[in-house]
Amino acid sequence: MPSWRKNTGKSREVGSGKLTYQLDDNSKLTFRGEYKHEEKSEGNSLTEQQFNENPQQATGYSSYANKEALTFYLDYERMVGKDGFLKASYGARNDTGFDFASFSGPADNDYLDMDGKITYRHHFDLLDSYLIGGLETVNSNDSSKSYSANLINPLAPGNTITQHYKIDKFQASPFVQAEVSPLPWMHLTGGARYDDISYDAHNVLNGQNTTSHFARFSPKSGITFDLPYEQRLWFNYSFGFAPPGSSLLFTNSIPDPNLQPELAENLEVGLRGSLIKNKLDYEVAYYNTDVKNYITNEFIRREGGRDIFRSANADKVNLQGLETSLRYSPIKYLRFEVAHTYSVNKYVQFIDGVNNYSGNTVAQSPEHMVNGRMTVMPIDKLNIEFEVNAMTDYYTNSNNALDRSGTYQRPTMFNLRTSYDFGPAELWLHVINLTDERAARVASAARGATVTRSYSSIEEPLTVYGGVAVKF
Numbered sequence: 001m002p003s004w005r006k007n008t009g010k011s012r013e014v015g016s017g018k019l020t021y022q023l024d025d026n027s028k029l030t031f032r033g034e035y036k037h038e039e040k041s042e043g044n045s046l047t048e049q050q051f052n053e054n055p056q057q058a059t060g061y062s063s064y065a066n067k068e069a070l071t072f073y074l075d076y077e078r079m080v081g082k083d084g085f086l087k088a089s090y091g092a093r094n095d096t097g098f099d100f101a102s103f104s105g106p107a108d109n110d111y112l113d114m115d116g117k118i119t120y121r122h123h124f125d126l127l128d129s130y131l132i133g134g135l136e137t138v139n140s141n142d143s144s145k146s147y148s149a150n151l152i153n154p155l156a157p158g159n160t161i162t163q164h165y166k167i168d169k170f171q172a173s174p175f176v177q178a179e180v181s182p183l184p185w186m187h188l189t190g191g192a193r194y195d196d197i198s199y200d201a202h203n204v205l206n207g208q209n210t211t212s213h214f215a216r217f218s219p220k221s222g223i224t225f226d227l228p229y230e231q232r233l234w235f236n237y238s239f240g241f242a243p244p245g246s247s248l249l250f251t252n253s254i255p256d257p258n259l260q261p262e263l264a265e266n267l268e269v270g271l272r273g274s275l276i277k278n279k280l281d282y283e284v285a286y287y288n289t290d291v292k293n294y295i296t297n298e299f300i301r302r303e304g305g306r307d308i309f310r311s312a313n314a315d316k317v318n319l320q321g322l323e324t325s326l327r328y329s330p331i332k333y334l335r336f337e338v339a340h341t342y343s344v345n346k347y348v349q350f351i352d353g354v355n356n357y358s359g360n361t362v363a364q365s366p367e368h369m370v371n372g373r374m375t376v377m378p379i380d381k382l383n384i385e386f387e388v389n390a391m392t393d394y395y396t397n398s399n400n401a402l403d404r405s406g407t408y409q410r411p412t413m414f415n416l417r418t419s420y421d422f423g424p425a426e427l428w429l430h431v432i433n434l435t436d437e438r439a440a441r442v443a444s445a446a447r448g449a450t451v452t453r454s455y456s457s458i459e460e461p462l463t464v465y466g467g468v469a470v471k472f
Helices: 049-051 246-251
Strands: 009-024 027-042 061-080 084-100 107-124 131-149 161-183 186-203 207-227 233-240 262-275 282-304 307-329 334-349 368-376 382-391 412-424 423-430 442-449 451-458 463-470
Touching: 027 451, 049 451, 061 107, 131 246, 161 246, 186 246
Parallel strands: none
Antiparallel strands: 009 027, 027 061, 061 084, 084 107, 107 131, 131 161, 161 186, 186 207, 207 233, 233 262, 262 282, 282 307, 307 334, 334 368, 368 382, 382 412, 412 423, 423 463, 442 451
16 A cells, blocks of 8 residues: 555555364364565655655655565364363464665565464362463574665665575473462462573674573562452562564674673552443553663664664663553443553663763653544444544653754644444545644654754655455
8 A cells, every 4th residue: 555655655465264173072273374465665764854844755765575474373272171271382484575674774584483382271279279381482594685775776685795694593481370369359470481592693604603592580470459349459570581683683784792681670560440330441550660781772873864773782771650541431322542651761871882871761752642532433333433642752862962953742643533344344434644743753863973863654644544344
């Protein structure tokens, strides 16, 4: 589907199927398969002057992808006695094609991912308890061949191969979790997971082999209280582990094989429930996460209209905030929904070369984000939804004083969506950006010869879409 903006658009063809075979009264086998072909592109980022003059323009591409994916999954489920349940799954996905992005130049890719998971859950009458255990595995092969960047036409990458990697990944992650209810209104959970991840990267051009290995034990615990009138109070405390992916380590435009995994300590407390005779559903949650070795993406420069980023570890980052969601249905034909996030994301300690970002706010992280929706259903199967998206301003670089224009304030966006469902078909009409605002999803600033601001993922102007969806 073409876009209003030059060099921007997407198209997709998808086919899928599912077959379930009931082996006996206690077990079944399910096979799912999917084929997808997707082509999508986005015009190059714009300088502030270009954005103000004409946000529709594009002299090149910021990203482009033309890929095919073939996926299948096999699931086996079985009841074991009256209290046990076993599930085993295996899936494989093969992605092939060509892409071009801000983090890497034009490349041919052939990616095969094979995942397995087995889980057993057993219920005990004592304290209404559950014990869950299992193992996840990942085995993938990634062949990536990069070319010298043709910044005007990524479909003509040229003959110069700049990088050719074959990367094998193996992951084994056993896990266990226990759930206990010592009182009818109190539920305790505790668990742990051990991740062991290794990469074996072969540089075809020079014959060198590089290995990376990450392993971590991550415990978690929680408690939930069932309160009167269908309210629930919960606390969670956990540790997280997120190693860098192979592209960050080996194949990006500016890779870093010395990147360290993110280590997170998470605290969450929340309250959810229903009020006004179940007409109002709500959830409020506070979170506080300390992350060591936080992987941040720094905007380095613009190159032929393409934003170039690099990844780096920040010593410590604190992410905290309050998330609120409300859903209110005063009558059958009217519904209001509001989701609000208040977040404060700060570098506690981050010295990158000569730059000290400690105490600064993480780039592109507004303090407030609000999404509100009002849905009217005047007749059966007809939905009319009015949506508003708003956010406060944000810094465009982790060096908060770098951008002389200050922070970026994206305008508030309004959308209208309607749909009518009749039998196997659905008619729909969407009106995007009702007030025709000039906006970008991402604004970044970088220091070159001068400090420049870049705009990418440009929002559409006032645009009307319509169509028919048919279900088989």
